Amino acid sequence: MIDRKAFRTDFDAMQTALSRRGEGVVDAGSAWSRAKALDVRQRELKGELEVLQSERNRVSKVIGQKKGSGADASEEMALMGEVSRQVKGLDATAKEAETEFSNILLEIPNLPHDSVPDGSDEAANVELRKWGTPREDEVPAHWDIGEALGILDFEAGATLAGSRFSVLRGMGARLERALMQLMLDMHADKHGYEEVWVPAIANRKTMTGTGQLPKFEDDLYKLEGEELFLIPTAEVPVTNLYQDQILDGAALPIKHCAYTPCFRREAGSAGRDVRGMIRQHQFDKVELVQLVQPEHALSALHDLTAHAEAVLQALELPYRVVDLCAGDIGFSAQKTFDLEVWLPSQGIYREISSCSSFGQFQGRRANIRFRGEDGKPVAVATLNGSGLAIGRTLVAVLENGWQADGSVKIPVALQSYLGGREIIANA
RNA sequence: GGAGAGAUGGCUGAGUGGCCGAAAGCGCGCCCCUGCUAAGGGUGUAUAGGGCAACCUAUCGAGGGUUCGAAUCCCUCUCUCUCCGCCA
Known part of the structure; x- marks a missing residue:
């Protein structure tokens, strides 16, 4: 707040x-x-x-x-x-x-940072840089690729739970797991994040600490008869690990990575991305979270964004980085960089990661403080970003690695996680 | 799910109606002494709000109650621990 x-x-x-x-x-x-x-x-x-x-x-x-x-x-x-x-x-x-x-x-959004570009919607977002060379040929949509290979099953997802759920089979399921592992390994081993494993259910106070409540209750799944919610992102439990604490200033920065499932009702997006895995009620994500001293928030945001980018680079997926404008950043955010991956079937860049600094906004809400130079408690600055959304990454791997014979080339960095396989093809 | 115990400042831990925002210890800050040494002495050290100085107010898991007055008594809730049951 x-x-x-x-x-x-x-x-x-x-x-x-x-x-x-x-x-x-x-x-x-x-x-x-x-x-x-x-x-x-x-x-x-x-x-x-x-x-x-x-x-x-x-x-x-x-x-x-x-x-x-x-x-x-x-x-x-x-x-x-x-x-x-x-x-x-x-x-x-x-x-x-x-x-x-x-x-x-609690209902007043965060102040945009001075460096955030002016603008009312995504049209005003500023492209900062591009990486990789997008393929320009005709590529089928990932649902066609995946169903042809027998690794994606949307019908089964609909049967079991409803629309916006999916089932992965065989190499699809294994690919999901491989991506999760690759990402966690990179962040834990190379980028200095301590891995944590946290509940996928959070109470009202925790949801309020990071800003999901009270304003966005309609976007959350709430458990019947209990004041508990399914988390929409690991940001919620991981940041709130430190709620109501006064940290030692020397302990900062604190950096965590975590895999969690994420649950979103997608209340306002009826009709959008109805096919495929782009917009699901349940999806997997590896999240990066940092708690830093306020004056380091912006530089930490650049670091964290680079850590998420490193995953896309390792997977050889073309992407661009976008500086969101004041009208497009989220409620709690002070500044946000989106990473958008190239989806050749649609011929556009699609959001695959959102990296934000929240300044002290969440630190004040969740009451997370540290002792400054003078010994007085000061609200920490928090940051987080997807590193990355796994479902969308899987989509990008399928489409960008698709070959005319229907098989999919596996990026080198992922091969060791898939038993050394170099392609996914029909058995 | 049943029975019992507990929740106090950065930490450990006293405190059962007023002089308690809270003993003591640890940790930490500052000062001093000293040199025969893995130390000694002094002093300070919760958080938030208001004045923004003296000082005032609130907070001893949360909420309610009793009382002129509650960390201390009563009720409700939450969480933790132990035992039993159950279970992956």
Whole structure:
């Protein structure tokens, strides 16, 4: 969430930054526009309450002393009975006001970093660089390639669970596992990330810490009768590993990689990518997470993005890096680089990784702090990025490695994970 | 799922109604002494909010209650540990 202190001292500057996200973010009726009055009211009530509490504490002390020495304190006690009633009433009101303000703060998105390009939608995103040479020939869609090879089975997925689920068979399943292993090995061995294995279910507090709640509950799968949710990304459990902790400054940066399944309801994307594995309700992902000192957030973002890129390079998949504009970055993000892989069947680059810095936004929400130079706790900056989305990577491997005879060439880096095989072909 | 025990500051751990934001130890910061040494002495050290200085307020797992007053008593919930059951 945004910084409470800065909210009062730098209101105008924050509003200017937020307004870059687009229409509606700071307009009348928005969380932002309602927050100011709630803050004022909340602080006024608290001030009044503190005066009363101070009086109660003072006289209570006197009563204690009088009683201790055997003196009569009934006059003070009668007086305090009334004060206590007032405190109780005002305390409830003040708490309500504070909760209301806190809740509205949770609905205000992060401030885009100054370096984020202007723009309202993806059309304004800025391509930073390209890697590799996209093939230009006609390539079938991955669902045709995969079904012909007998390694992708969308019908079975639909039967078992519904649309947007799939089944992998044989070398398809093995390819999924190989990609997972290759990615984890690269990040753990070469890029300095400690591997962690975490729950795929998280509670409300954890979901709030990274920003999925309270605003995006409709995008999540919620367990019947329980305040638990399936995670949409490993970012949630891995970042929250440190919730409510004060870390030693020397322990930073903390870098974790994790494989998890991810679950998304895809509520707002009816009709989009209905075929194939591009947009599934359940998919696998290897995620990179970093906790760093705030001043290192941007340089860490470049590092983390490079780590994700290294996977695409190892797999010889052409891609480009895009600097998302202010209108296209996510709710919690301060700055985001998307990696888009070349999909020859569609002749376009498709998102395969999203690498973001959140500044101290999540650090404040999840209450993750470290001790700075002066010994005072400071909210950490957090980052994360897909390294990579495995399903989409599998799609890219199939399409980019497809050969006219229907077989698929396996990138060299992956071969050792597939028993030394160089191609996937019909048995 | 059943029975019992517990949840206190960066950590360990006292504290059963007022003088407790909390003893002691560890760790850490600063200062001092000393040279025969894997040390000694002093002092400081929770978090958040407000004034932004003195100081005030809140917080002893969370929420509610009793009381003039609660870390301490009562209720509910969560989590941890032990035993039993069950299970991959």
